[in-house]
Amino acid sequence: MSFAARLKSDYAYLSGALRTLKRTTPIGKNKDVTIRERFEAQVEKYGDRVALISERETYTYRELNARTNRYARWAQSVGIGKGDVVALLMRNRAEYLAIWLGVAKAGGVTALINTGLTGASLGHSISVVDAKAIIVDSALTPALGAAKAHIPASAAIYGYGECGYPRLDEMIGQFDGANLTAEERVPLTIEDRCIFIYTSGTTGLPKAANMNHYRVQLAMLGFSGVTGAGESDRIYQCLPMYHTVGGVLGAGVALLNGGSCVIREKFSAREFWADIVRHDCTIFCYIGELCRYLVNTPPGDYDRRHRIRLCFGNGLRPDVWIAFRDRFAIPEIREYYAATEGNCSIFNFDSRPGAVGRIPWFLQSKFPIKVVKFDVETETPVRDAGGFCIECAPDETGEVIGEIVNDPNKPAARFEGYADKAATEKKILRDVFKKGDSWFRTGDLMRKDADGYFFFVDRIGDTFRWKGENVSTNEVSERLTGFPGLVESTVYGVAVPNHDGRAGMISLVIENPDAFDLAAFWKHVRDALPDYARPLFLRFRQNLDVTGTFKQRKVDLVGDGFDPARVFDPLYFNDAAHQRFTPLDMDLREKIVSGAIRL
Numbered sequence: 001m002s003f004a005a006r007l008k009s010d011y012a013y014l015s016g017a018l019r020t021l022k023r024t025t026p027i028g029k030n031k032d033v034t035i036r037e038r039f040e041a042q043v044e045k046y047g048d049r050v051a052l053i054s055e056r057e058t059y060t061y062r063e064l065n066a067r068t069n070r071y072a073r074w075a076q077s078v079g080i081g082k083g084d085v086v087a088l089l090m091r092n093r094a095e096y097l098a099i100w101l102g103v104a105k106a107g108g109v110t111a112l113i114n115t116g117l118t119g120a121s122l123g124h125s126i127s128v129v130d131a132k133a134i135i136v137d138s139a140l141t142p143a144l145g146a147a148k149a150h151i152p153a154s155a156a157i158y159g160y161g162e163c164g165y166p167r168l169d170e171m172i173g174q175f176d177g178a179n180l181t182a183e184e185r186v187p188l189t190i191e192d193r194c195i196f197i198y199t200s201g202t203t204g205l206p207k208a209a210n211m212n213h214y215r216v217q218l219a220m221l222g223f224s225g226v227t228g229a230g231e232s233d234r235i236y237q238c239l240p241m242y243h244t245v246g247g248v249l250g251a252g253v254a255l256l257n258g259g260s261c262v263i264r265e266k267f268s269a270r271e272f273w274a275d276i277v278r279h280d281c282t283i284f285c286y287i288g289e290l291c292r293y294l295v296n297t298p299p300g301d302y303d304r305r306h307r308i309r310l311c312f313g314n315g316l317r318p319d320v321w322i323a324f325r326d327r328f329a330i331p332e333i334r335e336y337y338a339a340t341e342g343n344c345s346i347f348n349f350d351s352r353p354g355a356v357g358r359i360p361w362f363l364q365s366k367f368p369i370k371v372v373k374f375d376v377e378t379e380t381p382v383r384d385a386g387g388f389c390i391e392c393a394p395d396e397t398g399e400v401i402g403e404i405v406n407d408p409n410k411p412a413a414r415f416e417g418y419a420d421k422a423a424t425e426k427k428i429l430r431d432v433f434k435k436g437d438s439w440f441r442t443g444d445l446m447r448k449d450a451d452g453y454f455f456f457v458d459r460i461g462d463t464f465r466w467k468g469e470n471v472s473t474n475e476v477s478e479r480l481t482g483f484p485g486l487v488e489s490t491v492y493g494v495a496v497p498n499h500d501g502r503a504g505m506i507s508l509v510i511e512n513p514d515a516f517d518l519a520a521f522w523k524h525v526r527d528a529l530p531d532y533a534r535p536l537f538l539r540f541r542q543n544l545d546v547t548g549t550f551k552q553r554k555v556d557l558v559g560d561g562f563d564p565a566r567v568f569d570p571l572y573f574n575d576a577a578h579q580r581f582t583p584l585d586m587d588l589r590e591k592i593v594s595g596a597i598r599l
Helices: 003-029 035-046 061-077 094-105 119-127 138-146 168-174 213-227 244-255 272-278 288-295 318-328 421-426 473-480 518-528 555-560 586-594
Strands: 050-054 058-060 085-089 109-112 133-137 156-160 193-198 208-212 234-237 260-263 283-287 310-314 333-338 345-347 369-372 398-403 428-430 438-448 453-459 464-466 469-471 486-494 503-510 537-540 571-575 580-583
Touching (some): 035 094, 035 213, 050 094, 050 244, 058 061, 058 094, 061 094, 085 094, 085 119, 085 138, 094 109, 094 244, 094 260, 119 138, 138 156, 193 244, 213 244, 234 244, 244 310, 288 310, 318 333, 421 428, 464 486, 464 503, 473 503, 473 518, 486 555, 518 580
Parallel strands (some): 050 260, 085 133, 133 156, 503 537
Antiparallel strands (some): 050 058, 193 208, 333 345, 369 398, 428 438, 486 503, 571 580
């Protein structure tokens, strides 16, 4: 990086960090000011301004506050006391935020349940937090009914809409909308739990991450500082509200600054820009795959008619970044990296393509975030002869960890953990650089360059080892993006009997099977990747399973492997001897497994 470029980046980071610090510092200094008091102060200031806009309802600040007060009194009337949990199973709408804010005012805790879950996963999400009550949207009652065997019978169920349960939407009007009286207000501090947000569950059952009133306010005010949001901003939010970005950041960036949040029930690539233009939005939040979907849409009339000044989110892949920015004329892309439950937060304040964040040299001592050497085969950090972890050199890939500091003056450095104590313990790394220290394991592999920029490499468990080399599934997928006819792909490692490590396999979704040039794709793979990183097996799929936040589910694909007896999609083998992808049947599989064909 040139001297001028470094100065520009340092200025962007310093100004952004100071702005964020100014907005978040008061949280820790006012321990009795929870999200309840914080929001009510905004209502006093912005009462008749529009707060939330959705397809089903629109609320001013004053109307939203009245709605939250009704839910608070309802919660108290059904016995929801301080710390009691209400599970919320509802699709995106303004009412969603009114419910969890209202429950928080009463001292309760709302578990934001993934609306895509079914069966045991849904039941686990509700039971693991010991929910005392459940609120379910009528459209989601079939899923709840199918999971009832996994849900505690003691949990009272309330419906929203006609669904066979007591209708909360009808009874809520009987409660007073005025602010709670002094007698009604349960004493709360920023240390009290506010909501549960779940990990995606792509590799197992979802884990319920604790978010107390401090962390909720830190997220909302922190990102208002990161984005520089103000009362004139309108935030477009189409991500699931059970996710941190959708349920906390999108609305929070608006509500704690006097702005407005436009909530769409579900993301639509076709209607995205038309919505933004129609609602005159200035900011939107994203998950990386959302941007890829938009880039893959045909050119439209609204592509550049918007007033967007900035977007913020995470997971925007380097191979999509520039195309997305240039096609839609996005002035600033504020990519960040953070874990809902963790203490590692980094931000890309200068829109450096591909970087998830940066910590300049002059602030590294203030942000105890390290990249440590990692053994992909054992999936554990490497330790030296003294038993301590080893920090990576610049551009060396390792696991990102953040020091856990239990200091009342540094609440952001704590790790609040999960509802499940065993799951919490698995995320803590001890005796890292000295005896007695503890660090939060992010589970993500990254590299940090000499200028302090962090670049995401892969999730631990996705990176695998083959022919003595580490293979990043994320990087392989990025290298192969852009091939004609290729819509989507996911890369993973599969076990091959009698071979060490795991071999690469790729599942593809293509536009037109009859027009896809498999021979040209073989050459593309050969030219784009070193030998050890080239997928040995190829599987064609009609679609890829993803979570509600567009994260690819690979567990079932890994389990299927390259066995034609288990896989009914077309399978191919990367046949180096004949320089082509050869159809994979049982006979060919046996030759591979027996070693008759050398890999």
